[in-house]
Amino acid sequence: MTARLSGVLTALATPFGPDGAVDDKQLRRLIEHSVDGGVDGLAVGGSTGEFAAMTGDERRALVEAVVEHTAGRVPVVAQTGAVTTREAVALSRHAEAAGASVVMVIAPYYETLTTDETLTYFRTVADSVSVPVMLYNMPGPTSVNLDPGTVGLLARQHENIRYVKDSGGDMAQAAQLIHYHGDVVSTFVGWDTLALAALTEGAAGVMAGTANVVPTELVAVHRAVREGDLVLARKQWQRIFPFLDAVVSAPSYIPAVKAALQEIGIPSGAPRRPQFPVDEATRSRVVEALATLSQPAPAL
Numbered sequence: 001m002t003a004r005l006s007g008v009l010t011a012l013a014t015p016f017g018p019d020g021a022v023d024d025k026q027l028r029r030l031i032e033h034s035v036d037g038g039v040d041g042l043a044v045g046g047s048t049g050e051f052a053a054m055t056g057d058e059r060r061a062l063v064e065a066v067v068e069h070t071a072g073r074v075p076v077v078a079q080t081g082a083v084t085t086r087e088a089v090a091l092s093r094h095a096e097a098a099g100a101s102v103v104m105v106i107a108p109y110y111e112t113l114t115t116d117e118t119l120t121y122f123r124t125v126a127d128s129v130s131v132p133v134m135l136y137n138m139p140g141p142t143s144v145n146l147d148p149g150t151v152g153l154l155a156r157q158h159e160n161i162r163y164v165k166d167s168g169g170d171m172a173q174a175a176q177l178i179h180y181h182g183d184v185v186s187t188f189v190g191w192d193t194l195a196l197a198a199l200t201e202g203a204a205g206v207m208a209g210t211a212n213v214v215p216t217e218l219v220a221v222h223r224a225v226r227e228g229d230l231v232l233a234r235k236q237w238q239r240i241f242p243f244l245d246a247v248v249s250a251p252s253y254i255p256a257v258k259a260a261l262q263e264i265g266i267p268s269g270a271p272r273r274p275q276f277p278v279d280e281a282t283r284s285r286v287v288e289a290l291a292t293l294s295q296p297a298p299a300l
Contacts, residue, residue, distance in 0.1 A: 004186065005075060005102065005132075005163060006204045007040030008218045010211035011048040011190070013257050014062065016269035022062060029266050030212060031069045037215025040205065042070060043104060046079040047138065047167075048209035048254060052109070053272035056087065060094050067099040077207075081106030081136060085121050089128040096129045104134040104165060107142040118144055119154065126158045134163035134188070148173060152181035165190045165207050171197055178202045192244045196237045199225040209253065210244050213260040217293065239293065246289035250282050259283045260290055 012034070015026035034042060044066040045051040045059050054062070063078045070076055078095035080103045082088040092103045105125050107118055126133045135154065137146040145168060155161045166174050167190035174194070177187040178201055186204035189195065195206040199222055211218050217240045224233035243260075250256035254271045255278040261268045263286070270277045278286070 005041055008211055008222050009041040009043050009205060009207040010034040010039050010215060011043045011046045011207050011209045013212050013268050014049045026266060026268055027065060028069050033266060034215045035073050038219040039211055039215045041075040041077060043077040043207055048257060050254060050272055051079055063095050063100060064098045075101035077102040077104050077134060079104045083108050083110050085124050088125050092125055092129045096131045102132045102134050103129055104136050106136040106138055107144045109142045112143040122154055126161050132162040133160050134165055136165045138167045148176040148181055151177060151185055155185035167191060174198055175201050193248050196221060209257045210247050212257055213264060214240055242292055243289040246286045256286050259286050263287050263290055
């Protein structure tokens with residue numbers, strides 16, 4: 001088993017070139033930006049990474065590339081969930097063989113499943129690998145909410161289910177995961193603007209798409225909380241919150257992240273269709289919020 005994950009994990013965006021293929025050069029730059037920024041891990045092929053718009057072969061190649069480029073400097077979490085159990089198992093086994101530290105598994109995201117179907121899916125995937133598993137709770141696109149009791153049950157029944165990424169935006173639910181099931185599963189909150197609340201509540205960490213853009217700043221918040229300096233944590237948080245909020249509040253999250261990456265000089269291309277790039281009004285809000293990071297931190 002790998003050392004237990006904690007801290008700030010970047011939910012990696014996937015850079016695409018003009019031809020629509022994954023841009024390996026910009027992917028390397030994106031990885032280096034996060035690693036140099038001090039993040040504690042990288043998550044590849046998640047929602048921010050546009051996995052649902054990629055083929056199975058592309059998803060496998062992306063995991064291999066990120067593991068290779070990262071070269072063991074930080075853990076790599078590979079999102080391997082799929083519409084079918086068979087594909088999720090195949091992707092999970094591939095990620096393990098490729099060297100991923102953890103597989104993160106979202107529920108199938110087309111048919112609305114029953115509780116028994118959902119539990120059987122996660123159990124089957126967890127039993128197919130030996131690396132740790134992170135359950136990925138994303139109620140919006142999956143129409144399935146992994147409530148704290150269900151997460152705790154799965155973690156108690158399967159030794160390698162050790163993490164949950166909760167991206168429902170419900171801090172009350174995240175707090176229940178942390179306080180009632182922290183003995184068996186470590187909670188990562190995947191809602192950027194809840195990062196400080198999650199860390200002070202005792203979450204193992206946060207996973208954020210905005211960490212593609214501001215890894216150093218998010219890491220600074222985590223380190224201040226870890227060291228018990230909540231005054232410094234709040235000061236750092238007030239500085240970056242407008243940018244995080246501009247991205248989270250945008251009509252579409254992925255295009256907003258990519259617009260911000262373009263602004264800092266790491267072009268990642270347009271999101272894959274059917275998504276459009278951000279409109280000009282949204283781009284302006286994101287860029288203006290990003291520009292505030294060059295200003296001194298506010299006094300408390």
